[in-house]
Amino acid sequence: xxxxxxxxxxxxxxxxxxxxxxxxxxxxxxxxxxxxxxxxxxxxxxxxxxxxxxxxxxxxxxxxxxxxxxxxxxxxxxxxxxxxxxxxxxxxxxxxxxxxxxxxxxxxxxxxxxxxxxxxxxxxxxxxxxxxxxxxxxxxxxxxxxxxxxxxxxxxxxxxxxxxxxxxxxxxxxxxxxxxxxxxxxxxxxxxxxxxxxxxxxxxxxxxxxxxxxxxxxxxxxxxxxxxxxxxxxxxxxxxxxxxxxxxxxxxxxxxxxxxxxxxxxxxxxxxxxxxxxxxxxxxxxxxxxxxxxxxxxxxxxxxxxxxxxxxxxxxxxxxxxxxxxxxxxxxxxxxxxxxxxxxxxxxxxxxxxxxxxxxxxxxxxxxxxxxxxxxxxxxxxxxxxxxxxxx
Amino acid sequence: xxxxxxxxxxxxxxxxxxxxxxxxxxxxxxxxxxxxxxxxxxxxxxxxxxxxxxxxxxxxxxxxxxxxxxxxxxxxxxxxxxxxxxxxxxxxxxxxxxxxxxxxxxxxxxxxxxxxxxxxxxxxxxxxxxxxxxxxxxxxxxxxxxxxxxxxxxxxxxxxxxxxxxxxxxxxxxxxxxxxxxxxxxxxxxxxxxxxxxxxxxxxxxxxxxxxxxxxxxxxxxxxxxxxxxxxxxxxxxxxxxxxxxxxxxxxxxxxxxxxxxxxxxxxxxxxxxxxxxxxxxxxxxxxxxxxxxxxxxxxxxxxxxxxxxxxxxxxxxxxxxxxxxxxxxxxxxxxxxxxxxxxxxxxxxxxxxxxxxxxxxxxx
Ligand SMILES: Nc1ncnc2c1ncn2[C@@H]1O[C@H](COP(=O)(O)OP(=O)(O)OP(=O)(O)O)[C@@H](O)[C@H]1O
Ligand SMILES: [Mg+2]
Numbered sequence: 055x056x057x058x059x060x061x062x063x064x065x066x067x068x069x070x071x072x073x074x075x076x077x078x079x080x081x082x083x084x085x086x087x088x089x090x091x092x093x094x095x096x097x098x099x100x101x102x103x104x105x106x107x108x109x110x111x112x113x114x115x116x117x118x119x120x121x122x123x124x125x126x127x128x129x130x131x132x133x134x135x136x137x138x139x140x141x142x143x144x145x146x147x148x149x150x151x152x153x154x155x156x157x158x159x160x161x162x163x164x165x166x167x168x169x170x171x172x173x174x175x176x177x178x179x180x181x182x183x184x185x186x187x188x189x190x191x192x193x194x195x196x197x198x199x200x201x202x203x204x205x206x207x208x209x210x211x212x213x214x215x216x217x218x219x220x221x222x223x224x225x226x227x228x229x230x231x232x233x234x235x236x237x238x239x240x241x242x243x244x245x246x247x248x249x250x251x252x253x254x255x256x257x258x259x260x261x262x263x264x265x266x267x268x269x270x271x272x273x274x275x276x277x278x279x280x281x282x283x284x285x286x287x288x289x290x291x292x293x294x295x296x297x298x299x300x301x302x303x304x305x306x307x308x309x310x311x312x313x314x315x316x317x318x319x320x321x322x323x324x325x326x327x328x329x330x331x332x333x334x335x336x337x338x339x340x341x342x343x344x345x346x347x348x349x350x351x352x353x354x355x356x357x358x359x360x361x362x363x364x365x366x367x368x369x370x371x372x373x374x375x376x377x378x379x380x381x382x383x384x385x386x387x388x389x390x391x392x393x394x395x396x397x398x399x400x401x402x403x404x405x406x407x408x409x410x411x412x413x414x415x416x417x418x419x420x421x422x423x424x425x426x427x428x429x430x431x432x433x434x435x436x437x438x439x440x441x442x443x444x445x446x
Numbered sequence: 447x448x449x450x451x452x453x454x455x456x457x458x459x460x461x462x463x464x465x466x467x468x469x470x471x472x473x474x475x476x477x478x479x480x481x482x483x484x485x486x487x488x489x490x491x492x493x494x495x496x497x498x499x500x501x502x503x504x505x506x507x508x509x510x511x512x513x514x515x516x517x518x519x520x521x522x523x524x525x526x527x528x529x530x531x532x533x534x535x536x537x538x539x540x541x542x543x544x545x546x547x548x549x550x551x552x553x554x555x556x557x558x559x560x561x562x563x564x565x566x567x568x569x570x571x572x573x574x575x576x577x578x579x580x581x582x583x584x585x586x587x588x589x590x591x592x593x594x595x596x597x598x599x600x601x602x603x604x605x606x607x608x609x610x611x612x613x614x615x616x617x618x619x620x621x622x623x624x625x626x627x628x629x630x631x632x633x634x635x636x637x638x639x640x641x642x643x644x645x646x647x648x649x650x651x652x653x654x655x656x657x658x659x660x661x662x663x664x665x666x667x668x669x670x671x672x673x674x675x676x677x678x679x680x681x682x683x684x685x686x687x688x689x690x691x692x693x694x695x696x697x698x699x700x701x702x703x704x705x706x707x708x709x710x711x712x713x714x715x716x717x718x719x720x721x722x723x724x725x726x727x728x729x730x731x732x733x734x735x736x737x738x739x740x741x742x743x744x745x746x747x748x749x750x751x752x753x754x755x756x757x758x759x760x761x762x763x764x765x766x767x768x769x770x771x772x773x774x775x776x777x778x779x780x781x782x783x784x785x786x787x788x789x790x791x792x793x794x795x796x797x798x799x800x801x802x803x804x805x806x807x808x809x810x811x
Binding site: 228230231233234235236237238239240241244248249252253335 | 497498499518519520524525526528530532533534536545546548549550580593594596597
């Protein structure tokens with residue numbers, strides 16, 4: 055039993071853990087072996103490579119920063135649009151009767167079934183037409199604004215997820231509460247704000263969080279609707295196409311850490327509220343009940359959390375890794391310098407061999423080497439690494 | 447302040463189905479009035495018509511002689527206590543009670559003062575900060591009443607509010623409700639399917655069946671002089687004796703059944719003629735085991751089948767010659783050790799304690 059769970063978790067989290075570790079390796083490519091040096095440089099400025107090229111780290115990568123900023127803007131926009139839309143649609147569902155209800159429900163959830171690509175493309179097509187109509191005014195600007203279009207396109211299907219969350223909560227709503235409020239003299243607006251919204255507030259919170267996360271990680275709709283702008287996902291995608299960098303590992307680790315911190319904070323707050331509630335309940339019971347109905351021996355005891363083995367395991371591995379690194383002196387600036395120097399010399403050697411083997415133009419195009427033209431170009435072009443735009 | 451409530455020819459239909467049909471009733475201001483009827487007979491529907499959640503398909507609802515058609519529930523001088531209470535779970539007890547004041551823009555101090563007053567009225571002083579789920583069933587009940595009273599309605603409508611409570615609590619709440627009604631002196635319209643509840647609390651009751659009113663009257667009137675076989679059997683227990691009218695003497699009629707002839711009292715508004723198919727009703731507590739010197743108008747031979755002890759009463763189930771079943775009750779204080787199952791005895795009852803009505807369907811329960 056235990057072993058299955060372990061395998062399952064290893065399967066789930068293994069890739070993430072490996073990726074996280076590579077963020078601390080100073081090598082240009084994310085790897086664990088060979089381990090070069092332990093360093094934080096991928097979180098900071100990255101490095102200037104031995105050939106003079108700049109490989110950006112997390113802090114110094116302006117494209118990543120721009121992407122994050124537009125992702126945040128889009129996320130906020132999507133939340134403000136899709137939560138009210140989803141809520142309104144769900145409330146309408148409670149008012150619709152019988153057969154119409156099923157049809158309405160099916161139509162409402164349809165956007166989640168569409169491929170995201172189609173939603174993205176169709177949004178662009180539609181707004182391109184609209185922008186074309188209005189001449190050069192505001193409409194035209196907006197219709198060609200990638201961030202605006204992405205908000206609209208994502209809202210299309212994300213509001214449906216919000217809708218489903220609200221429907222689930224509304225199904226448990228006791229409608230006589232609304233009637234009771236009306237009967238007590240509340241207007242429809244008051245019923246909405248004083249009865250329905252408080253009841254829905256947990257759903258509003260979860261819908262907002264989910265809408266934001268869906269928006270933040272969306273790729274296939276965004277990649278079309280974003281036009282000339284970039285979001286975090288599209289930046290990462292274009293980077294990966296040019297070869298992965300440990301800066302991405304660093305980014306992933308940062309996101310994972312933020313998520314874990316958020317989850318833990320939420321859990322702690324929740325438990326605290328629960329405890330406070332239990333205490334007040336306990337106090338109430340003590341006040342209220344006859345003495346002989348209080349179990350004096352009852353104590354809310356401390357229990358060891360079940361995740362303790364997992365935490366222990368992580369601590370053991372981390373300690374092992376750290377001692378290995380310290381023992382072999384694989385950390386700090388001196389190590390990095392040494393590694394760079396070694397690589398530079400190797401690189402020079404390679405360059406020399408390449409130069410000596412340089413092929414003639416005729417050989418390159420003449421086909422004695424067949425389809426190797428591309429490779430020939432790469433190795434033949436001395437300015438190759440200066441043009442290599444991926445990491446700047 | 448109390449108000450009259452009048453239903454004039456009110457019908458409510460759902461599709462082609464009459465949930466309430468041609469209901470005519472006038473409830474006087476300050477009265478405790480009950481609608482009594484079996485489940486599904488349309489009581490809640492009528493109440494919703496009065497409170498404004500359901501527009502009548504035909505007829506009019508008048509409150510204080512004002513036609514209420516087109517006036518929404520939040521504009522009517524009524525307050526409804528729902529079958530499930532419908533307290534607001536996210537609010538404290540005080541907030542629940544003061545809700546109607548809050549939506550009217552009453553200041554916070556004023557609200558608190560009024561909530562405290564009402565908490566005192568329902569004997570829950572100092573418990574205003576509790577959440578609703580921290581209350582017991584009876585306390586929730588009272589909070590619902592206080593919440594409804596906070597608006598100072600002219601009419602309080604109660605939809606089977608006691609049905610979820612246990613017997614003892616129900617009995618206590620009956621007295622409390624009655625007391626509250628006297629104290630605030632407003633019209634109470636109470637709905638129940640429990641005839642005991644209706645009889646103990648109400649000034650008058652209306653008995654409903656299948657969407658129609660069968661009888662309206664004071665409690666003892668309805669109990670002693672039912673107008674229809676349905677009322678006779680729904681309000682309290684009654685033994686039906688089926689037969690044909692063979693003679694009429696003043697307000698009494700003679701009925702010929704398979705088991706013999708009995709004399710019973712006719713209702714003034716339900717006169718019978720010789721030859722009519724009819725039913726005479728006699729209540730279990732009106733059937734006596736004759737002692738020396740007793741002389742009853744009617745005698746009836748029965749064969750005891752079984753016996754049941756109810757505390758204050760002993761109930762006997764017996765059969766007649768024709769196979770018809772009959773039930774009679776004897777106070778626990780009377781010695782009945784000689785009566786055992788299988789024994790044949792003669793019972794007597796007075797014609798004044800028995801009503802005879804034209805044949806119609808009974809309440810089956
Ligand atoms: N909205 C509705 N649509 C269709 N039929 C309805 C509706 N509301 C009530 N009915 C029908 O009207 C009849 C009367 O319902 P009502 O709720 O008034 O019964 P009730 O006397 O209050 O019963 P109970 O004692 O069980 O509460 C029932 O047969 C019910 O099925
Ligand atoms: Mg009802």
